[in-house]
Amino acid sequence: MLDLTFEAPAPRRISGATGDWELVIGLEVHAQVATKAKLFSGASTRFGAEPNSNVAFVDAGMPGMLPVINEGCVAQAVRTGLGLKAVINLVSAFDRKNYFYPDLPQGYQISQLYHPIVGEGEVIVEMGPGIARRVRIERIHLEQDAGKSIHDMDPHMSFVDLNRTGVALMEIVSRPDIRGPEEAAAYVGKLRQIMRYLGTCDGNMQNGNLRADVNVSVCRPGDYERYQESQDFSHLGTRCEIKNMNSMRFIQQAIEYEARRQIALLEDGRTVTQETRLYDPDKGETRSMRSKEEAHDYRYFPDPDLLPLEIEQGWVDDIAASLPELPDEKKARFMAEFGLTDYDAGVLTAEVETAAYFDAVVEGGAGRDGKMAANWVINELFGRLKKDDRDITESPVSPAQLGGIVDLIAKGDISGKIAKDLFEIVYSEGGDPAEIVESRGMKQVTDTGALEAAVDEVIAANPAQVEKARANPKLAGWFVGQVMKATGGKANPAAVNQLVTEKLGL
Template identity: 75%
Template sequence: MTALAYSEPEPKTLSGATGDWEMVIGMEVHAQVLSKSKLFSGASTEFGAAPNSNVSLVDAAMPGMLPVINEFCVEQAVRAGLGLKAQIHLRSVFDRKNYFYPDLPQGYQISQYKHPIVGEGEVLVDMGPGVARRVRIERIHLEQDAGKSIHDLDPSASFVDLNRSGTALMEIVSRPDIRGPEEAAEFVRKLRQILRYLGACDGNMQEGSLRADVNVSVRPKGATELGTRCEIKNMNSMRFITQAIDYEARRQIAILEDGGKIDQETRLYDPGKGETRSMRSKEEAHDYRYFPDPDLLPLELDQAWVDAIAAGLPELPDDKKARFVRDYAVTEYDASVLTAERASADFFEAVAQGRDGKQAANWVINELFGRLNREGGDFGDSPVSAAQLGAILDLIASGDISGKIAKDLFDIVWSEGGDPAEIVAARGMKQVTDTGAIEAAVDAVIAANPDKVAQAQAKPTLSGWFVGQVMKQTGGKANPQTVQALVKSKLGIE
């Protein structure tokens, strides 16, 4: 597969009182593994269940209960690593990350520290046609999620819901390669896209299936040494990620230019106030007293098993985008729109197969996606199938309908359904191609407007008025090219 050529964007800078500053950003993305059961138990991962209804004895940390690894969750992590062109470690170790919090019943989180399941990879973050930032992935490790503390049900008590306790997460850690708020949001968007293509995570940020911790530091433009970073926790919106980074970078610049120093800490973003606020000092690895979990043996994978997973991977967004540009002659921008979701890419390809690729892209993007956007619908809600849209394009190609009639036909199919060819036949929508009939209409319009004839002969661009009148008189059914040719011939203009 031939990849598209890219150049890297210039780092975004912020102006301060003492000069320009550069942002350095790294991400830790927590992606919930798309699995019906949890990482170490058979409890359901269904979203929206009644509090504490999806909790096994293992999840609740009852004495004597031992974790048992879910093989499918391991497979999903391997699939994610392969999709990010990362190294798969055939041997990895689960560790206990020790800390106390009411929604963590064990008093520790089972995670991976020194020996994660996935090593170094990369993500190509699109920043516009021909421009992309290559962001290195440091590691992906598997870990269990904690439960959820609820503080707004009672003025004097907090509650704990353990439905999420033990749910499998992939923590995807990037290198500090990102250089701006928009790049950070696009990194999460691209990562989400890849994971959804792979079927490893549904990427639903509203339900908490994908959330990000953002590490932000600043340094003078041109400097190479990294500044002290602050971590912004639990970001679940691209817009909030962008706003939080911008605020945090400006906050740090103001402190440094005032002669202060940045304290390494964990912060939260308040979208209502548009600012970050201190949560706690940033922990280091030794604070968690990591050690190998004595209840779990090292995880050892067979290379043949990993190879079988690799052989079953779908075509990923970057490869599909390059192929669409090459095979269907669409622009890089249109290819990006069409490949945003795997389902929309499959839909386009079904429409474009054996037809004009550019025309198919225009109809899918402008008519179908445009209509869905105006009506607030999702792609899965489309009442027009790929077969129906393809049939409309076939009618245009055969000359049975014009582009204008095609749009009217699209509206009918959208509202009422049905076979486009049968609708055209039943409603008399077929384009008029009889030259004699069209010529008669042209003659009638010219005869009725002698003053316009002289104007058009003096200024040929006004011939379009006659074309419009003929199309109106024929109910839009006349072949536009035939009308245009006859008008110019009758008026004696080129």
């Protein structure tokens, strides 16, 4: 595992007119479960379908239609819980959360208030090289998503698309352990990374497949420590919830604004009202949406159409045995096996596709230089892909091709400069790197006799430069450059440098 130093959360402090204030943040992250069918129906979850085309009778709230639970959704929730080192509850139950809204045709949402499928867990959030914090997970429960109300098609009408109605969500509820905007974004990013590795949520925030409700409050220095000792939430101040945040940047901006808004109210002698708010990114501010409801407002009660969900420990154990290598484990392995820095290993494991690509590069050849491979992936490949606005899944250079270039450098067949030319050929035209080197005469000149002749020729043609180099050995590099130029960059630079040093008597 990673060698991490765990620090207590460093609270973000904001200076007010009457003294300092600290932030307290908790998040409810809604992650769309990666399944082809919905939580209680066989309707498709495909994004981008025609409005109201992915709707089963039960999703539309038709009378007499009974929900049938999707086992795949349950498995994905268990898989997520295991990935977050959480308690898996072998018995859980579904409840009805009752409220009226046009995009909720049943008049209630099926959720898990009292008996969630996953209990307490944790997320390790890195806040710098070797520095980490633990954010406690209170619970993960399964619930249905609602539909979508569309208000901008006609100024006099609202439209409802029920395609998302009944799509399975995992609501991941944190404890109020987060103490600043940057840490909140890092926490959501880490959750996204883990779920993408697990294959339980694609993490697409733009499509609404991952979104967060952010709870923000402010308190005086020392009050958070009092809360930890007593578990009395009154020490943390009145919280406001900012709904449906689907951008890491907007999460940070909304927290910053909301904290300052609450501080201004308190210092003006007023109170903070517990409410649900929305963030307007164009204005950079939050605005009131509705007063914050309590559980009794939703009239929760056990769903009469669904029996308690009972799962077997053996089934959970089978899922646990199938878990992939998770990002922290993979990062630790890259650092240990290949001597990569914390930064480089972090870049390579940030996205599951990138980690898979690098794994394929280093595993494709026996004894392949992992550190050199990492440098080529991060510097050359990533740089070229960014220039073309492509991601790693669209790379024209396969792991086998990049590994072949690394092998040619390691064997001394090509120099670093030739390797860059070769990379560009492979990127633009494709082909086997070794065959390209042979067919185009790109192989590095390592024959000592040929190199010695080239060095002698350059030295003989530049007697004045020879005297300068003997007086100042740093100028010997000029001769190396001339030989490389004369050989079209094919000479072995190390061999040339050694010959120049010997010939000049340096």
